[in-house]
Amino acid sequence: MTSAQVHEAASPAGQATSARGRRRALGLLALLGLPALGLGELVAHVYFSERAPDFDAWRDVEAPLAAMKQPGDLVVVAPGWADPAARRALGDELMPLRDAARPDESRYAAAVEISVLGQRAAELAGFREEARQERGPFVLRRLVNPSPARVVYDFVDHVAPASADVRVTDPPAACRWNPRSRIAAGGLGGNPTFPAERFECPGGPFFNVGVTVVADEEFRPRRCIWSHPPRDGEIVTRFRGVSLGSVIRGHAGMYWMIERERRGAPVTLSVRVNGETVGEATHADGDGWAAFEFPLAAHAGAAEAEVEFAVRSADYTHRHYCFEADTR
Numbered sequence: 482m483t484s485a486q487v488h489e490a491a492s493p494a495g496q497a498t499s500a501r502g503r504r505r506a507l508g509l510l511a512l513l514g515l516p517a518l519g520l521g522e523l524v525a526h527v528y529f530s531e532r533a534p535d536f537d538a539w540r541d542v543e544a545p546l547a548a549m550k551q552p553g554d555l556v557v558v559a560p561g562w563a564d565p566a567a568r569r570a571l572g573d574e575l576m577p578l579r580d581a582a583r584p585d586e587s588r589y590a591a592a593v594e595i596s597v598l599g600q601r602a603a604e605l606a607g608f609r610e611e612a613r614q615e616r617g618p619f620v621l622r623r624l625v626n627p628s629p630a631r632v633v634y635d636f637v638d639h640v641a642p643a644s645a646d647v648r649v650t651d652p653p654a655a656c657r658w659n660p661r662s663r664i665a666a667g668g669l670g671g672n673p674t675f676p677a678e679r680f681e682c683p684g685g686p687f688f689n690v691g692v693t694v695v696a697d698e699e700f701r702p703r704r705c706i707w708s709h710p711p712r713d714g715e716i717v718t719r720f721r722g723v724s725l726g727s728v729i730r731g732h733a734g735m736y737w738m739i740e741r742e743r744r745g746a747p748v749t750l751s752v753r754v755n756g757e758t759v760g761e762a763t764h765a766d767g768d769g770w771a772a773f774e775f776p777l778a779a780h781a782g783a784a785e786a787e788v789e790f791a792v793r794s795a796d797y798t799h800r801h802y803c804f805e806a807d808t809r
Contacts, residue, residue, distance in 0.1 A: 533563060534597060534618050539570035542595060542619045546575060549612060549623050555580050555592040559602040561701070567595060582694045582704035584732045584805045585772075590629040596620040633726040635807045636788070640680075640692050640706055644720055647680035647690045650791075651714025656682035656690065670738045672801060673707065680718075684711060690718050695736045695803045698769035703734065705803035710748055710794040717791045723808065725754070727781040729788070731806030733762060734770040739801045743767050746796035750804055753789040754780045764802065777808070 550556065556576050558564040568576045586592065586604050591611070594602050597618055608624035615621075639645055647656035659681050666674040672687065679691025693707045708716055729752055734740065743766040750762045752775055760775030780786060788808075794800050 534566075536566055536570060538617065539567055542567075542616055542621065543571055543575070545614055545616050545621055546571065546593060546595065549614065549621055550575065550593050551591065551623075553590060554623070555583070555586060555589040557586075557592050557594050557602045557605060559594055559596045559600040560598065561602070561699075563597060578694070578702075579704055582702035584703065584705075584770075586626070587630045588632050588807075588809075589626055591623060591625045594622045594624055596622065630809045631726070632807045632809050634723050636720055636723075636731075636790070637692055637704060637706055637805050637807075639720055640690065640718070641678070644722065645680075645718060646721075647682065647716065647718050649682050649684075649688070649711050649714060649716050651711070654683050656680040656688075656716075662689075662691075673736055673803070675707070679707075682711070682716060688716065690716065693803065695734065695801070696738070697734055698737050698741070700737065701770075703732070703770055703803070703805070705732070705734075705805040706790075707801075707803050708790070708792040709802060710792045710797045710800050712797050715751075715791040715793045717789055719787060719789045721787055723786045723788045725777055725780055725783045725786050725788075726809040728774050728776050729754075729759065729806055729808050730772070730774040731804055732770050732772050733764050733802065733804035734768070735764070735766070735801045735803065737769070739799050740766045740769070745799055746794050748792060748794045748800050748802045750802075751789075751791040751793075752806075753791065754783075754786055756787075 558567045568581060592605055592608060594605055605624050608626050610622050611625050612623040613620065642658045648654065649656065657680065660678045662677050662679050662681065664674060664677050665686055673693045673695050675686065675689060676691045676693060679689045682688040687709045688711060689707065691707055692704065694702045694704050697703050706718065708718065710716060733750055745766050747763050747765045751758055752760050754777060759777060760773065762773035764771060790804065790806065792802055
């Protein structure tokens with residue numbers, strides 16, 4: 482038999498063996514591929530379940546949030562770093578600046594928490610859950626404050642000539658109200674935005690009293706009354722016709738980019754009611770957004786009173802001081 486004839490006779494058997502080998506190889510690949518496919522699905526599930534929603538996805542919670550939120554409710558986002566994305570999508574009507582830059586949560590009777598990635602807002606830990614709804618990657622909870630504070634008068638809301646005036650003491654001078662000041666923002670590391678409506682004092686643009694927003698030690702926004710101390714003496718903001726509760730309570734701090742250096746002089750806030758000092762709070766660099774509270778004793782419950790907030794420092798350099806207060 483010639484070699485050609487041997488080759489022709491062997492070919493069918495060789496082809497059958499080769500086909501069986503290919504089938505075994507494909508079967509082995511399938512056996513190996515199924516776990517790999519399952520692992521891939523698991524990885525994808527973990528990735529997408531732990532991935533923050535994109536900007537557009539936040540619009541999906543607008544309707545359920547509007548339905549759940551009641552007048553006066555606070556809206557809180559967990560985790561906190563997602564708050565800018567929520568505010569960008571939901572707007573000022575659902576998340577107004579006075580709420581986004583709140584001093585704390587004590588005055589709110591209820592809050593709606595928008596949770597992603599399984600996170601919860603620690604500041605609402607004492608609130609009781611009343612309602613819950615899931616929407617895609619979001620969980621909405623309406624939470625009730627068991628003991629909200631009753632604010633009688635919020636000083637931040639009354640920085641205007643109808644209710645307040647401002648002066649410096651050394652040398653004595655009145656600070657002029659300007660409702661159309663030039664808006665000024667210092668950018669990263671600079672001063673916070675000086676609003677168009679503000680009291681302007683002698684000494685330059687930093688010496689004004691108006692409502693602005695500073696970033697605290699966690700870079701959370703805080704709405705407050707800008708009161709940079711002067712070189713000498715005090716800058717005094719006086720409120721007239723104030724209805725008093727039993728305490729004056731508030732917070733004070735400085736823009737954290739300035740305060741974190743811990744190089745500046747302490748700043749002291751004196752609070753006076755009808756000329757009597759009811760308390761002082763001294764803020765040192767590193768204190769962050771710090772609370773204060775002063776009992777009003779004999780002044781408590783007065784229908785009308787004059788309340789002064791006087792700010793001073795031994796060294797006024799870079800003292801970007803800002804405070805908020807109410808009486809409750």
